[in-house]
Amino acid sequence: xxxxxxxxxxxxxxxxxxxxxxxxxxxxxxxxxxxxxxxxxxxxxxxxxxxxxxxxxxxxxxxxxxxxxxxxxxxxxxxxxxxxxxxxxxxxxxxxxxxxxxxxxxxxxxxxxxxxxxxxxxxxxxxxxxxxxxxxxxxxxxxxxxxxxxxxxxxxxxxxxxxxxxxxxxxxxxxxxxxxxxxxxxxxxxxxxxxxxxxxxxxxxxxxxxxxxxxxxxxxxxxxxxxxxxxxxxxxxxxxxxxxxxxxxxxxxxxxxxxxxxxxxxxxxxxxxxxxxxxxxxxxxxxxxxxxxxxxxxxxxxxxxxxxxxxxxxxxxxxxxxxxxxxxxxxxxxxxxxxxxxxxxxxxxxxxxxxxxxxxxxxxxxxxxxxxxxxxxxxxxxxxxxxxxxxxxxxxxxxxxxxxxxxxxxxxxxxxxxxxxxxxxxxxxxxxxxxxxxxxxxxxxxxxxxxxxxxxxxxxxxxxxxxxxxxxxxxxxxxxxxxxxxxxxxxxxxxxxxxxxxxxxxxxxxxxxxxxxxxxxxxxxxxxxxxxxxxxxxxxxxxxxxxxxxxxxxxxxxxxxxxxxxxxxxxxxxxxxxxxxxxxxxxxxxxxxxxxxxxxxxxxxxxxxxxxxxxxxxxxxxxxxxxxxxxxxxxxxxxxxxxxxxxxxxxxxxxxxxxxxxxxxxxxxxxxxxxxxxxxxxxxxxxxxxxxxxxxxxxxxxxxxxxxxxxxxxxxxxxxxxxxxxxxxxxxxxxxxxxxxxxxxxxxxxxxxx
Numbered sequence: 001x002x003x004x005x006x007x008x009x010x011x012x013x014x015x016x017x018x019x020x021x022x023x024x025x026x027x028x029x030x031x032x033x034x035x036x037x038x039x040x041x042x043x044x045x046x047x048x049x050x051x052x053x054x055x056x057x058x059x060x061x062x063x064x065x066x067x068x069x070x071x072x073x074x075x076x077x078x079x080x081x082x083x084x085x086x087x088x089x090x091x092x093x094x095x096x097x098x099x100x101x102x103x104x105x106x107x108x109x110x111x112x113x114x115x116x117x118x119x120x121x122x123x124x125x126x127x128x129x130x131x132x133x134x135x136x137x138x139x140x141x142x143x144x145x146x147x148x149x150x151x152x153x154x155x156x157x158x159x160x161x162x163x164x165x166x167x168x169x170x171x172x173x174x175x176x177x178x179x180x181x182x183x184x185x186x187x188x189x190x191x192x193x194x195x196x197x198x199x200x201x202x203x204x205x206x207x208x209x210x211x212x213x214x215x216x217x218x219x220x221x222x223x224x225x226x227x228x229x230x231x232x233x234x235x236x237x238x239x240x241x242x243x244x245x246x247x248x249x250x251x252x253x254x255x256x257x258x259x260x261x262x263x264x265x266x267x268x269x270x271x272x273x274x275x276x277x278x279x280x281x282x283x284x285x286x287x288x289x290x291x292x293x294x295x296x297x298x299x300x301x302x303x304x305x306x307x308x309x310x311x312x313x314x315x316x317x318x319x320x321x322x323x324x325x326x327x328x329x330x331x332x333x334x335x336x337x338x339x340x341x342x343x344x345x346x347x348x349x350x351x352x353x354x355x356x357x358x359x360x361x362x363x364x365x366x367x368x369x370x371x372x373x374x375x376x377x378x379x380x381x382x383x384x385x386x387x388x389x390x391x392x393x394x395x396x397x398x399x400x401x402x403x404x405x406x407x408x409x410x411x412x413x414x415x416x417x418x419x420x421x422x423x424x425x426x427x428x429x430x431x432x433x434x435x436x437x438x439x440x441x442x443x444x445x446x447x448x449x450x451x452x453x454x455x456x457x458x459x460x461x462x463x464x465x466x467x468x469x470x471x472x473x474x475x476x477x478x479x480x481x482x483x484x485x486x487x488x489x490x491x492x493x494x495x496x497x498x499x500x501x502x503x504x505x506x507x508x509x510x511x512x513x514x515x516x517x518x519x520x521x522x523x524x525x526x527x528x529x530x531x532x533x534x535x536x537x538x539x540x541x542x543x544x545x546x547x548x549x550x551x552x553x554x555x556x557x558x559x560x561x562x563x564x565x566x567x568x569x570x571x572x573x574x575x576x577x578x579x580x581x582x583x584x585x586x587x588x589x590x591x592x593x594x595x596x597x598x599x600x601x602x603x604x605x606x607x608x609x610x611x612x613x614x615x616x617x618x619x620x621x622x623x624x625x626x627x628x629x630x631x632x633x634x635x636x637x638x639x640x641x642x643x644x645x646x647x648x649x650x651x652x653x654x655x656x657x658x659x660x661x662x663x664x665x666x667x668x669x670x671x672x673x674x675x676x677x678x679x680x681x682x683x684x685x686x687x688x689x690x691x692x693x694x695x696x697x698x699x700x701x702x703x704x705x706x707x708x709x710x711x712x713x714x715x716x717x718x719x720x721x722x723x724x725x726x727x728x729x730x731x732x733x734x735x736x737x738x739x740x741x742x743x744x745x746x747x748x749x750x751x752x753x754x
Contacts, residue, residue, distance in 0.1 A: 002282045003132075004063065004089045008151050011062060012286050015039050015153060015293045022046040029297035031197055031307055032266050033232040036172040040155040042189035050194040052309065053230055056733050058189035063089040063149060063156045064181050067141045068122055069096035069426075069574070070159035070645055072582030074178030075125045076543050077746050078185050082753040084129070084527065087187035091132040091149065092122050093141035096578055100389065100416075100423035101430035108137045108419045117539050118582060121531065123520065128529035129185075130522045138518025139394025139420040142166070142359035146249055147278045147394060147512075152267040152287045152294040157181060157190060161256045161644040161668060162359050162448065167264035168249025169271055170294055172232065174262045175668055177646035179675035179745050186749055191735070195261045196231040198223075199308035201301075202239025204317030208501045209335075209484055211369070212247030213361060213446065213467035216254040217322035218314060221332025226638040228260030229667055231309065235265050236301045239316040244506040245274035246363035253360045254448045257329040259641060259666060266295025270506070277507045321470050323480070325450045326442070326462035328565070335470070338481040347462050347480065348442040354384070354475025355445035355455075356468045357391025357418070358425035364397050364512070366446070369504030370468035371406040376499050377476045378412050381491040385478020386443075388415035391423045396514040404508060413476075424455045427575030431456040444474045449642065451569050453594070457576075469502040540582040545750070546677050548743040549630070549658050551704040553679075556658055557609045558696045559621055559631035561689075563598035566635050567642035568669060570594035572651055574643070581647065584654050591651040592617040592633070599694040607694055618655060625656030634692050635662035640669025649673045653744075659700075661714075661728060663689060674736045677744040684711060684727035691726065695719035706740070708733050 002008070015035075022038035023030050026049045030038070038046050042058035050057055064086070066074055071092045078086075097118060098111040112119070119136060126133040134144055141158070142165035149156070152170035157163065159178050166173035174192070184190050200219060206212070219233075233255050235248070243251075248265045255263035265271070267287055275284040287294060300307045320334040326347060333341055342349055356362075356370050367390070377384065390410050392398035398420050401407050407417055423429060425447040432438045435457030442462045443455065450463035464480065473484040476499070488496040523529065533540045562570070573590050580587035593604040593616065607613075608620045610627055624631045633652060639662040640648060649672035652660065659679035663686045673680035683689055701713040716724045732740070739745040 002280045003149055005282050007062060007089060008154065008283055009286055011039070011154060012290045015290050018045050019293050025049050029299040029307065031234055031300050032170070032264060032294070032296040033172060033195070033197055033234050035293055036153055036155055037194070039153070052194055052196045055194045056191055057194050058191055059155065061088065061155045061157045061184050061190055063154070064184055065141055065145050065149070065156065065158040065163060066090070066092050066181060067096050067160050068092065068094040068118065069578050069581045070178055071122055072118060072540065073646060073650065074159050074181050075122065076582065077178060077182045078129065079125070079531070080543060080746060081182060081186045081749050083186050086130050086185040088184055090185060091134060092126050093134040093144055094119055094122065094136040094138065095140045095421045096426060096428065098136060098419045098421040098423065099428045099430055100391070100418040104417050104419045111136055115579065117537065121533065121540055121582070124529055124531045127522045128526035128531055130526060132522065133520040135518040135520060137395060137420055139396070140359045140362060140422055142253065143362055143393030143397065146246070147396060151283050152271060153290070157184060159644060161642065162253050164255050164260070164262040165249050165253040165359055167252030167255070167262055168245055169274065170265055170267045172262055172264060175256060175644040177644055177649065177668060177672035177675060179646060180671065182746060183749065188749065193230065196309045198228060198231045198233045199304040199311045200233060200235045201304060201311065201313040202235060202237040202316055203313065204239055204315045205242045206316045206319065209321045209469065210316070210319045211321070211467040211469060212243055212250045214319055214322045215314060215316070216251045217324045217332055217465065218319060219312065220254065220258050220324060220330040222312060223258045224330045225257060225328060225641055226259045226664070228255060228258035231260055233260045233263040234296065235263065236296060240265055241268045241270070243270060244365055245271045246365050249363070250360055254329070257448055259638065261667060267291055268295070273507065277512060321467060323444070323464045323466050323470070325464035327450060327452050329448065329450055329465055335483045335485065342480055348440055349480045350442065351386045351444055351474055351478055351480050352441045353387045353389065353443040354471045355389045355424050355443065355447070356471050357393065358422065358447040359393070360448045361446035361468045362391055362393030362397065364400060364508055365504050365506050366468045367392065367397070367401050367406050369502045370472040371409045372503045373469050373472040373476070373499060374409045374413050378409065380497045381493055382476055382489055382497065383492065384413045384476050386475040388413055388475050389418055389424065390415050391418045392420045395420050395516065395518050396512050399514045400508050400512050403513060404510070427454055427457060428578065429456050432458060442480050444471050444480070446471050451567055451642065454569055473499055538583060538586060539579060541584055543584065545747050546653060546743045548677060548741060551706065553630055553658050553698070553700040553703060556630040556632050556698040557624055558692065558694065558698070559624070559633050559657060560592055560595055560606050560617055561598040561634040561692050562595040562636060562639070563601065564596055564636055566595050566639050568640055568645050568648040569642055571640065571648035572645055584650060587647055588651040588654050589618045591621065591655055609695055621655035621657065630658035631656055632698050633657055633660045634689065635660065636689070637663045638666050639664065641666040644668045646672045646675070649676045649678065653678050670731070674732065674739060675745040677740050677742065677747070679740070681712065681728040681730050684729050688726045691716060691724050693718050706737055708737065
């Protein structure tokens with residue numbers, strides 16, 4: 001079934017006129033990304049060309065997707081917006097609150113028992129405001145979106161950084177914070193700095209052990225975790241056309257790990273096949289009528305250097321399988337080079353777990369390729385040396401894979417089939433009873449992120465990212481440096497055997513099938529639906545609007561100077577803290593507890609300047625707030641990379657942090673800080689980071705002159721009475737300064753709707 005088909009036809013009906021107009025205005029051929037962006041301008045047809053990386057532009061996204069962990073805060077905010085129904089098609093997907101431990105059925109039931117209050121809240125809010133609801137167990141948000149909602153040439157936003165996965169079907173799909181989603185739900189424009197463009201030309205064709213996952217692992221090694229910041233990555237070339245739609249989705253998914261705004265592919269035969277296989281013939285038929293507008297202009301792909309800000313070329317025929325990690329997804333190692341690299345870095349070579357799934361690699365094709373490796377192990381009398389876990393991407397994928405015998409193959413190797421949910425990928429994995437004191441070890445997985453402690457809470461777990469088929473091979477061998485292209489294994493009979501190249505099926509030959517996909521449509525009129533939030537709940541809390549910070553910040557104290565990498569996982573951990581995502585005060589007790597303090601290099605231990613004592617970050621922040629003193633957070637490069645979770649901005653705001661001052665921001669987090677009425681600032685001179693001392697007090701000299709393009713002046717008062725005065729940069733435009741002046745973007749929406 002094609003959801004929202006009339007909306008999709010509407011997008012296509014205006015596309016030719018708007019894109020042709022944009023091409024005239026810009027004065028040159030257009031990339032696919034530009035066609036989609038110009039077709040979704042809030043003001044309609046383009047009247048001027050936008051400057052990449054500079055101009056802020058208002059857009060009109062076609063739809064919104066929210067996962068259960070971030071949806072709680074997004075919907076709590078939307079409830080304050082004064083609207084009776086969402087303005088664009090919106091869905092909520094329950095995939096984050098299910099912990100992997102025993103197996104699918106028991107883990108799902110446990111989640112229903114422990115999180116029913118949250119699921120019931122999300123279901124009732126969805127029913128009331130016209131939002132589609134996908135029940136727990138229905139699948140991982142991005143796989144469900146790919147199967148049901150993504151369409152070529154569309155624009156969507158989602159409250160999860162891996163919303164970009166939908167680029168595999170030719171969308172511009174962007175991860176945002178919940179406040180951004182609320183804007184669009186409320187019928188307001190969505191603002192984005194017009195992105196730069198990176199072109200990736202794919203030549204040749206994948207074969208053997210190489211997979212689409214290896215393309216993005218290679219790109220991550222080239223661009224690093226911040227090389228795509230502020231840019232859309234557009235893949236093209238014969239190599240791109242040769243890939244499946246779900247393979248394209250894998251590549252786009254991990255574009256989040258290079259900081260890209262999003263990634264996308266042009267409409268082609270594989271995307272059409274996937275649309276038809278998932279019951280969307282109407283979408284494919286409509287797309288075919290405007291097919292030339294759903295890919296970049298020929299001149300762009302013939303001379304990419306003239307149209308992209310950066311061009312990368314990868315020959316798929318020469319691409320080797322990769323393992324990326326540990327602790328960062330851009331540390332790329334081709335197979336065959338791991339032995340020396342692991343030994344020189346003291347990475348454990350014994351692998352304890354192999355995990356397949358997550359929103360990145362949980363399609364039917366992914367499972368079929370990994371299952372072909374697992375079947376070989378069974379046939380060749382091999383046993384897995386590591387434990388094995390599988391998370392199917394959706395109930396439709398799980399049901400079809402079970403019908404076709406794929407899951408049975410994994411079970412013959414004693415694999416645990418977990419729920420159709422995120423599970424270990426986001427830290428929802430009960431691997432250890434005491435993860436903080438767990439031993440040093442290595443795991444391999446097909447997920448997207450491998451930050452310290454992310455999967456299992458153990459800082460000593462070295463997590464490596466690979467394709468599903470390579471994960472299967474390494475789990476069977478039990479060694480991190482196993483190279484399936486060259487290495488032999490000893491089977492139960494003492495014989496030497498080799499694994500043959502994996503094989504897989506792009507789509508199930510007998511078609512997809514499912515008994516209950518897990519979707520609940522909302523009522524046409526939800527005005528009679530009651531949404532109940534108990535005032536004594538530990539899981540949910542109605543929001544109180546933030547008070548404006550104001551134009552005078554004097555005597556603010558340093559809360560923490562974060563050292564090195566500080567992701568949203570460091571700022572607001574997931575795992576066991578997911579249960580508090582709907583309760584701002586409770587979840588604020590994890591604020592910055594994972595950040596490394598530059599003074600002493602410890603986590604969750606900072607100096608309270610009011611008492612001189614050392615204590616946890618949240619407690620110290622609460623002490624400053626109780627005393628009426630604002631606090632300041634200082635950080636390094638790419639501060640806030642990773643998840644789109646706005647809790648990483650809302651928690652500091654709730655605890656009295658007035659400003660976050662860093663060398664550079666990750667895009668989504670910077671926007672989230674702005675939306676919550678805080679100051680997100682960067683050092684004009686990065687070396688000024690080194691001026692910040694543990695006992696510093698801060699005075700903003702000219703905040704009363706806060707204006708677009710104008711630097712702010714900060715006076716740093718040191719404990720000995722000496723002072724430094726530095727300049728700070730910002731990217732606030734006037735509407736964003738209005739958010740700050742009102743206390744938050746939501747406050748402004750509420751005021752405008754009053």
